[in-house]
Amino acid sequence: MPVTDQALLVAAARASGEIAKEFFQKSPGVTDKPDGAGPVTEADLAVNTMLERMLRAARPDYGWLSEETEDSDARLTTQRQFVIDPIDGTRAFIEGSKDWAHSLAVVEDGQVVAAAVYMPIRDLMFAASLGAGATVNDQPARVTRAGLDGATVLGAKPNFDPRLWQGGTPPIKRVFRSSLAYRLCLVAQGRFDGMMTLRPSWEWDIAAGALIATEAGGRVTDPAGQPLQFNNPHPQVPGVMAAGPELHEGLTRRLEPQAANP
Numbered sequence: 001m002p003v004t005d006q007a008l009l010v011a012a013a014r015a016s017g018e019i020a021k022e023f024f025q026k027s028p029g030v031t032d033k034p035d036g037a038g039p040v041t042e043a044d045l046a047v048n049t050m051l052e053r054m055l056r057a058a059r060p061d062y063g064w065l066s067e068e069t070e071d072s073d074a075r076l077t078t079q080r081q082f083v084i085d086p087i088d089g090t091r092a093f094i095e096g097s098k099d100w101a102h103s104l105a106v107v108e109d110g111q112v113v114a115a116a117v118y119m120p121i122r123d124l125m126f127a128a129s130l131g132a133g134a135t136v137n138d139q140p141a142r143v144t145r146a147g148l149d150g151a152t153v154l155g156a157k158p159n160f161d162p163r164l165w166q167g168g169t170p171p172i173k174r175v176f177r178s179s180l181a182y183r184l185c186l187v188a189q190g191r192f193d194g195m196m197t198l199r200p201s202w203e204w205d206i207a208a209g210a211l212i213a214t215e216a217g218g219r220v221t222d223p224a225g226q227p228l229q230f231n232n233p234h235p236q237v238p239g240v241m242a243a244g245p246e247l248h249e250g251l252t253r254r255l256e257p258q259a260a261n262p
Contacts, residue, residue, distance in 0.1 A: 003058070005080075005114035006129045009104040009208075012054055016047045016102040017120030020087060024121065025096045039090055044068050047086035047102065055082050055104075062106070065235055067204045073233070081107045081231050085204035088117075089179030098122055103181035105207035110229040115208035117181045126185040126212050134215035136189050143218040143243065146193035148172065148250030153243070154183040154195035164198070164259035170250070180240070184209025187242050188216035194243030194251065198223050198259055203235040210240070219248040223260040 003011075023043035030041050048068035056064060059082070063075030066084040075081050082104070087093055089100030098121040106114040117126040126141065128134040134141040146152075151172045162168040175192060177183050183195040184206060207230050210220045220242040221227060228237050238261075241251055252260070 004129070005059075005106045006116065006127055006132075008055070008058055009106065009114055009116035010118075010125060010127050012051055013102045013104050013116040013118035013125065015054065016051060016086065016104075017118055019043070019047050019050055020093070020100075020102070021120055024093065028094075030094060039094060040068065041087070041090060041094060043093065044087045044090060048084070051084055051086060051104070055084075063231070065204060065231070067202065071235065075231060076233060079108060080113075083107050083112075083203050083207040083230060083235075085181065085202075088181040088205055092178035097178065099178045099182055101179045101181045101185075103179075103204065103208045105211065105230075107207060107230045110231055112207050112211035112230060115211040117185050117208045117212060119182060124185075126188065126209075128188075128212040128215040130211065130215070132215065134188050134212045136185070141185075141188045141212070141216040142190055143187055143213065143216050144190045144193045145244050145246065147246045148254070151193040151243075151247050151250075153247075153251070154186060154192050155197060159196055159198050164256050165254050166256055167254065170254050180205040181209040184213045184220070184240075184242055187218055188213040190216075194241070194247050196223065196239070196241045196251065198239045200236045200238055201240055203230050203232070203237065206237065206240050210242070213242045217244065218242050219245050221248070221252070223252070223255060224257075225252045225260075
């Protein structure tokens with residue numbers, strides 16, 4: 001029986017974890033990317049090399065978009081694409097924190113159809129296929145049914161500036177985790193009620209987590225409530241809002257229009 005895209009991504013994510021753990025907390029070499037794009041480690045590059053070899057051998061007709069591979073217009077002519085972040089949360093990885101992930105997705109017609117996000121140090125495997133639900137370590141994942149009052153929302157502090165919200169910051173509790181992929185998965189798992197970022201977000205950071213949160217019953221959009229589209233010529237989306245339907249509606253309704261459409 002042919003290997004499904006989801007099974008392929010899960011296997012590749014586990015293999016990524018084995019490589020990354022060889023570098024973790026062992027002072028891997030770090031360089032800064034040009035134009036303030038952030039750090040990259042030996043581990044990022046080693047994982048990327050393995051993933052490109054493994055995944056492209058398995059699906060040679062798929063396009064390729066990875067944070068650690070120079071982008072090419074060639075992916076725009078393919079029916080399906082891999083969208084990969086070898087290590088999401090590189091700064092956390094460098095600091096020795098557990099909160100980094102391998103984020104792997106397959107996109108078709110602008111929509112994510114298969115996904116895996118793996119947290120090697122926590123041994124958490126999140127996975128989803130379009131229309132088939134989401135799992136964490138093979139158990140069903142479901143978002144919470146929280147409303148706006150008292151909800152716990154993952155996000156960086158600037159997103160909760162009172163000036164960005166009609167009537168001031170909503171009555172929610174802010175929590176932070178480094179990896180955007182992990183934030184989306186924590187919402188899918190029901191450990192937190194929602195997540196948001198008002199900054200333009202790279203597709204490789206959020207593609208896999210977006211499907212996982214959606215398949216767990218969440219609503220995942222840009223901050224203005226519009227659906228996310230992937231495999232864009234410039235591979236970014238204008239921020240992300242993910243939560244159960246009631247909380248998502250409450251957040252998007254309260255957000256100032258200029259904050260949702262910067």
